Amino acid sequence: MPTLLKKALRDVRQRLGAYLACAMLMAIGVLFYGAMTQVAANMPVAMQAFYSEYRFADAFATLHALPASRLKRLTAVEGVEAVSGRLTATAKVLGDTREDTTGLRLISYDPAEQNRLNDVLITEGLPLNAGSYAMLLTEGFYRANGLTPGNTLTLAFRGRKLSFTVAGAVQTPEYIYITPEGSIMPDNKNFGVAYVPLDILEGLLNAGGARNDVSIRFKPGYTFRQLERSLIDALSPGGLTRLYAREDQASHSMLRLELQGIETMVSVLPVLFLLLGAMVMSVVIKRMVEQQHAQIGLMKAFGYSGRAILRHYAVYGILVGLMASIMGGVLGALTAGYIADMYASYFVMPGISGTFSFARVAQLSLLALAFGAGASLYGARGVLRRTAAMAMRPATPEGGNKPILLERLQPLWRRFSATAKLSLRNLFRSRSRSLLTWLGLSICYALTAAVFAFSPMIEYMMQENFTEVQRYDYRIGLVNIADTRQLEQTLLSMRPVALAEAIAELPLQLRAGAISKDTALLALPEDATLYRLFDDARQPVALPRAGVVLTYRMARELGVAVGDTLLLDISYPDTEVPAVVGALCEQYTSSYVLCNRSYLSSLLHGRQFATGAMIKLAPHATGAETERLAQRLNEAENVASVADVAQMQQNMHELIQTSMGTLYAMAVMAIFACFAIVYNAGVVILSERTRELASMRVLGFTLNETSRVVAFEQLALIAAGILLGLPFTGATMEALANSMASDTYAIPADVPFSSHITSVLAMFGAWLAALLVMRRKVAKTKMADVLKGQD
Amino acid sequence: MQELIRGIDIKKIYKTGDVQVEALRGLSITLYEGEFIVILGPSGSGKSTLLNILGGIDAATSGQVLFEGQNLCAAPERVLTHYRRQAVGFVFQFYNLMPNLTARENIQLAADIAAQPFDVDAMLRDVDMSDRAGHFPSQLSGGQQQRVAIARAVAKNPRMLLCDEPTGALDVQTGVQVLRVLRHFNRDYGKTVAIITHNAGIAGMADKVFTIRDGVIAAKHRNAHPIPPEEVAW
Known part of the structure; x- marks a missing residue:
């Protein structure tokens, strides 16, 4: 072993604590990289593979009813490769307690359909057979509720109680990330998607061959923007309410955002910790070089060049980088599986694995070695400047003997004890x-x-x-629109409802110049008390009589301010109207465009309707009363969803x-x-x-x-x-x-x-x-x- | 003269792996109030070890060091700290001043922790360093630094000054200056001064001279007529 290497190893052993601390800082960087990099690398690959194998659609449309004949014509649109028509509806699961508000999105599944878009991967159980009251459930819901094939679920569906047998669990590219209405995080226990045989759902909805949900896949080279117009033309006869691209599909956009976050984490955090470790390392090396000035002088006197000595000190950094790589690598290998499991619990798709990649960790280890060597070279750079004779003498303190800044403030300086002065001078020098x-x-x-x-x-x-x-206790969504006054009166007649405010929620496209944005419009009563708006200083924002309220983020994206005019494209009924931005507000968990109900009715030429309502219970409502109310809402024919806040x-x-x-x-x-x-x-x-x-x-x-x-x-x-x-x-x-x-x-x-x-x-x-x-x-x-x- | 400190049958063994070095082999010594003592001996004879043990900065392997009736060899660290703070002033060959404190602040540092310290400016005057009070150690010569170190040791108003080769790093002229300062504190302040050195010439200044060889006192004699520092032969 070269003598200088022996010296380096012994020096490191002597100050093992200091070098270990540097190495552990760097190891955190390697650990992050080691644990996250594989997830970061295989999630996009897994996503693409899943999308491709299970034919994830490029565009999605929701409609009232598109006849089967019209559906077939869609394939003739230039650029369209495949089309799948489905029926969708919502149902509530009747649980053990009557106030359970577990919701299911029902999607029709045609066992005979070949090459269906947004196909499902059955991970447990058996495929569905036509004519059977059976359902395949998304894996998150299935596992969170401890279901097994053969279990029975009782659903409240449009006023009817229906029993379905659980056929198994599925994964699908369409619902890798599932969130219930109004929520930002998955709630697998209380919300999921159920695939039921097409003929069964068709019968329950009296659809008569029509479809209310269409997925479209494009031929290679075509984009949503290119095909949007012709798709709208082709789908409009079915009462198109919303047409959106894959980029705006909830699961896909969340997945993309998460991938972006992981990418940032993998690229920023490891480097940050390597940098911190390197900073500390350079300080330690600088001090060691000062301490070893006599040895350096001696080596120079023997004939070692400055560069050779510098190289010797670089070895310390390389040793620290090596320790960091080993520690970080081992910890990364131990935690990679845990990280992958965590992601797999949020994002349900095949192929998320935390297999530890030595090749990838080796890349960062090289970086750790480079940071370590670089830090050492930076800390030891003074070696080059000093001659042998200079090196033999102790280095002069950086600040010489000049008074430090605090010494100029004599009244303050005099108050310090000699030991405090000692510390302060050392600090500043x-x-x-x-x-x-x-x-x-x-x-x-x-x-x-x-x-x-x-x-x-x-x-x-x-x-x-x-x-x-x-500020409400329950929020309900309706199957069919209702009259606002009538809805509120009906709800108020139910005990223990103290307050009911009807709302209208509609799909909406906002346009400002060339920028457009798909979102939802929420119309509230003019004097709404159950839903309040706040600005970024948490001050209440009044709902304007005319015009709409946007979130700050949305206003930024559209490049508009209060007083500007936007174009609102309300899909149902198909209306395109200008509207003034009346105010801006902060929304943490949603991004509604808000307006008051009478303004919406004026935009829609006097048409008054509600798509749902917010309900506040009486302050002293008993548990039994609340339970009865929840049961009535769950079983009501026109209530599609019940959200218990x-x-x-x-x-x-x-x-x-x-x-x-x-x-x-x-x-x-x-x-x-x-x-x-x-x-x-x-x-x-x-x-x-x-x-x-x-x-x-x-x-x-x-x-x-x-x-x-x-x-x-x-x-x-x-x-x-x-x-x-x-x-x-x-x-x-x-x-x-x-x-x-x-x-x-x-x-x-x-x-x-x-x-x-x-x-x-x-x-x-x-x-x-x-x-x-x-x-x-x-x-x-x-x-x-x-x-x-x-x- | 009143007894100040007594070492009885002090043994000190250094162990390095399997190797044992016996630095002191049952050495006994007594220092009295106001004495000027020189301890002579070749390198490795154990004189520094003796001084460190008497000063409470090293522990004997066996034996006793009695100060005011208390055995320092069996005393806890708290007692030793108090002993060093109130009773002992150390002077080293290489000064050991705080580089980031001025001459005055170095002395102040010691005065701050003593029960009855001397005036810092008086100390500076005594060592003839008043005009360098605001200088940092790096701005002082070796002799000047050693004088500040002595002033720092005396500023606490200790009972004895233990000096380990105080002139070892100095030339003749500055060495004489330092010895003069030590003598001044011995004569005018009544402090016991013990100097260890391998320079036999300094022995002429002492009231009492001990010669140590191989960890034991080989000889001891009293000077009837101690010579002034200026007459010390180097």
Whole structure:
């Protein structure tokens, strides 16, 4: 083994703690990459393979009723390769308790159809047979409810009770990610999709050969934009209510957003941790080079070139990179499966695997080695500048003996004790070390605060949504439209309903110049009390008499402001009207365009109707009364869906809790990063000050008094790190919120005060832990040995 | 003269792996208040080890060090810290000043923790460093640094000054200056001063001289007429 390599290995062994801390910081980067990269790599591949094999459609249409003859004609449209017509409807599952509001989306399944679009992969059970009251359920719902083939589900469907046998579980490209109406997260326990034989659903809906849902696949080279017009023409006779591209399909757009998030996480986080590790590494190496000045001088005197010595110090970084690769690789291999399972629970499709890829980890390991070597070269660069004779002498402190800034404030400076002065001068005179440590600590603070902000932020979002915006207890959707007054009166006649407000929800396309956007219009009563709007400062927004209210995000996308005019393309009834943007509002869990009901009726030439209603129960409603009401709503013929807000809130809360494991893991990593930086700063301070600290002990300073010098210096760095971390946290949250915002939901970028407190506590915790280690090191220092020699 | 500190049958064994080195082999010594003592001996004879044990910065393997009736060898770290803080002033060959504190602040550092410290400016005057009070160690010569180190040791108003080769790194002229300062504190402040050195010339200044060889006191004699520092032969 080359002699210098032996020296490097022994040096690393001597300061193993410091080098391990650097390596572990880098290892977090490798771990992230190792655990996530395979998911990131195979999710898009799995998605494409699934889409292709199960013929995921390029466009989707919802209609009133398209006759079978018209459906066939669609295949003649230029650019259309295949068409599948289906029937869809909603039903409620009657559960063990009468107030259960479990919903199912029913989709017809023709066992005889060849090459059907949006086909299903049966993962358990048997295919459906025509004429049987059987259903295939999406896997999430099937598993969450502990179903097995042969179980029976009783459905409330348009006033009838129907029993279906569970045939099995399926996966489909159309519902990789399923969310119930009005929710942003999957709720597999209470919402799913059921495929039932076409002839059965046809009979139940009296469809008579017509279809209300059409999927279209394009020939290669054709796009939605190119075919949109001709598709509208072909589908309009069936009462087209919505035509949209694959990009706007709920499951696909969520999946795309998630893939984008994973991509960002895989490319940003590992590099960030490698960078943090490298920063600390360069500080450690710089200090070691200062300590080994005599050895360097000697090597130069022997004839080693500056470059050769620099190469020698690069080996330290390579060794650290190697340790990081091994540790991160092993941890990555252990966690890859867990990460894959977590994604597989959200995104139901075949092929999500967390197989550990050594090849991919090897790529990042090379990067870790490069970061390590680079950090060492940066830390040791001073070697080149010094001659042998210069190197033999101790280096002059960076700031020389010039007074530091604080010394100019004499009244303040005089108040400091000699030990505090000692710490402060050291801090200001080791500028590059202090700056790097400061920066590292502020990044860690921002990371920790952002991670801790995430959970309260989602909770806040839910709280705002379920208590401030949606103030109702139940929301129902109707099968057929109803008269608003009549609907409200009917609902008010039911005990224990205290308040009922009819609403109209319609598919809508907004157009501003060349930009168009598919969304939904929600018309509320003019004096609505069960649904409130707020601006970005959480101030109430009044529903304008005329015009519509957009979300800030939507207004940004369309490039419009309050007072501008938009074109509203309301599909049902087919109307195209201009409308003024009356106000803007913030919506966290939806992106409705809102208006008042009378304005909508004026747009639709006096036509008044409701597609659903919001219901508030009397404050002292008993459980039995509530249960009876839920049962009546569930069994009502014209009620398509019943959403129980309390249940939704609870489900959401449970879902958030299940995803906390990942957040806690990230928080632990961020706190560890704080500890590693504070610890290494301490190690460096200690190595610089061993002689001074030993002198203090000899003078009669107690162990605590001596340790206080190190503590004060670290504390000053931490305080500065927190101060700089505050704006960093804001920027991190802003970036996170922007990257996660979608048409379905917006995440508030505010960082709760509690997250700052938690982050500050984490920093101080890391400081205390590091301090205990430092104190032990100070106690172990042999005063006589240290003070005997010359530096 | 009143007894200040007594070492009885002190043994010190250093163990490195399987190798054992016996630095002190049952050495006994007594220092008295106000004495100027020189401990002579070749390198490796155990004189630094003795000084460290007497000063409470190293522990004896066996034996006793009695100070005011208390055995320091059996004392906990808290007692040793208090002992070093109130009773001992150390002076080392390589000064060991705080590089980031000025001369004055270095002395202040020691004065801050003592129960009855001397005035810092008086100390600076005593070592003739008043005009360099605001200088950092790197701006001072070796002799000047050592004088500040002595002033720092004395500023605590300790009972004894233990000096490990205080002139070892200095030339003759600055060495004499340092010895003069030590003598001044011994004579004018009544502090016990113990110097270990391999420079036999310094022995002429002492009231009492101990010679250590192979971990034991090989010789001891009293100077009837100690010479002034200026007459020390280097």
